Structures are given as structure tokens and as C-alpha cells.
Amino acid sequence: MKSYSKTSDIKVGVVGYGGAFNMGKKHLNELKAQGMVPVAVAEMDPTRLEAATTDFPGIAKFASIDEMLAGSDVDLIVLITPHNTHAELALKALKAGRHVVCEKPLAITTAECDAMIAAADASGVMLSTYHNRHWDGIPLTAIKLLSEDKLGEIYKIHCRMGTRVKPGDWWRTSRTISGGQLYDWGVHLLEYSLQLIKSEIVEVSGFAFDGFWADQTRWGDDANEDEATAIVRFASGARVELTITNLDSDPAAGMMRVVGTKGSVTFLDPHESYRLVQKDGPSKTTIEGKQEETQQELYYQNVAEYLTGKADLIITPEWSRRPIHILDLAGQSAKAGKALPAVYQ
């Protein structure tokens, strides 16, 4: 693997400097905080390219990744673009011998993930996914409760988000561009869950309700499912159920509920509180607590340590392929009307 003696030798660039959440600025600042050096931005929207220059005076500007690859010796390229562009852009960067951090989701299909992993291996460079939420309060707290034996053995996890609301007027509402209803927050919730259930994925059942909002969006038939669900069966017997909805007027409270043989914990949000309930005979104990402190900065700390030979990579491409395989199977299963087996290479 191409590595460096110190982090200040690592020149970094981003592709995509969008305005929705100002993610380009966030990434470049986080990379800088770890000692890496922002040198280039590629963005197809000239207004957003200008915004990057205002934030990082003197940074080299390019209208496309092709121009960036031809005109810059950037070592690490971060992709912060809509989901259906991730595989194509990553393959270009990886084949050009550059390390790649790709925003979540790594890609839309399992086949795309496999092509990206093969390209990284062939070039001897890093491929990772920006799973910053790996270090959110929810998984950190659930892991702590597990280690203190407050939950026992986890046998089910329920994840859900959304309520009845017309989908936003942005690319995230297009199924072709986003991958579908489950690919945005769903991938975070699955990545939380996969940290807790360490067992092979056996099969995935997908469910979708379509067509309620489609005509009221600019995407028509290509609009996301109104509500989509993935149910994952693990070899251990555990299951994860994930639902993202734009249609349910009265959804159950909480974004994640982890249920074990000794207790159940419910998280209402990614960072704040949790409610642990344990029941033994007639006695029921309820503990309302504050979640562990979110530590998202550990993502780029680990990337910097990996590229300078000081640590193993935590978010490997094989790890971030797992939630994509679930989502890919869920989409196919919803169409087929039956559960589909997971495929391991």
C-alpha cells in the first residue's frame, strides 16, 4: 500500500462541494485537523467552486474529476457527490493510483462495490467510506451497555425514520440518483446495527409501498418508494428491521431500538438520550441516560494513522460493502416478492 512518513505529506482534494450541508468544507477542515493538506477541489457547479475558493483561498479548482486527475498530484480524493456517481468517480481515481474516501453509501449495488474493491487492490491504494457515524452516541452507547451485560444477547434491532411528509425537491428523492428510500439515513442505521450483531447475513426481505407522492415530485415514476423496509436475517438467528417512511402518520417513537435477552434500549436521536428497560418477574427498571459522547473525528484520525502506517483501517471497503449488499438485496426482494439469500465471495 502506498503510504507516507508524515500526514503533512498527504495532499487531499474533494470532488463535489455542494451546498445542501456544506459537506466539502466539513471534510477539508477535518482532513486539515489531522495534518493533511487540502490542495484541490473539483465541482461541476461554478458557484459552488467559487464558494470553495472563498473557504480555502489558493486551492486549485477543477470542473471535473478528469481535469483534477490530469492537473493535480493530489494523493487522497474524497468523493462528496450524489450516490449514483460514487462508483464511476471512485473507479477513475483508484485506477489513477489515488487513495479514495467515498461518502456513504459506498455505491448503490454490490457489483459496484466489488469493482471498486478490485480496483483499489490492483492499484495498491486505500478505499474507505466516510462512515463518520460509526462513532455516534448510539453505537458507542449500545456497545458500552453490551460490554456491561445490560442487554444480554441481542436478538432484534428495529431502526426507523420519517413520517408522513411530501419528499423534498432534491436529488435524494430520485430513485436512480439516490438508490432509493433506504440509501441515505438507512445506510447509517444499518452500519450502527452491523456493529452490534456480529454474525453472517443469511437473507434479506424487502418491502416497498410506491406511488403515493410520485406525481407530486419532479421525478414522477422515478421517485423513491413512499415507504421501504429491509428485514435482515443473521446466521445467529438475530434480525434487523429497517423502515424509512414518507407516509406513516403515526410511526413508533425512537430511531433505533436494540432488544436483548436482558434488556431493551431505545434511542430517540443520534446523540442525546437513551432509555434502558430491564424486566425481571414483576420488577421493571427504567434508566434514562445520556448517550456516550459522539466522536466522529476518529474517522479521519484513523485514515491519517492508516496512511502513515500506524494503524489498521477501521472502515474497510469490505465493511462498507455489507450495508450496500443488504440494501441491494432489499430492493431486488421487494420486486421479486420473496426473501433473497446473501452472497459471500
Ligand SMILES: NC(=O)c1ccc[n+]([C@@H]2O[C@H](COP(=O)([O-])OP(=O)(O)OC[C@H]3O[C@@H](n4cnc5c(N)ncnc54)[C@H](O)[C@@H]3O)[C@@H](O)[C@H]2O)c1
Ligand atoms: N456522512 C454524513 O454525515 C453525510 C451528510 C450529508 C451528506 N452526505 C453524503 O454526501 C454526499 C453528497 O451529499 P450532499 O448533501 O453534499 O449533496 P449536494 O447536492 O449538496 O452536493 C453534491 C455536489 O456534487 C456536485 N457534483 C455532482 N456530480 C459531480 C461530478 N461528477 N463531478 C463534480 N461535482 C459533482 C454537485 O454540483 C453538488 O454541488 C452524498 O453521498 C450524501 O449521502 C453524508
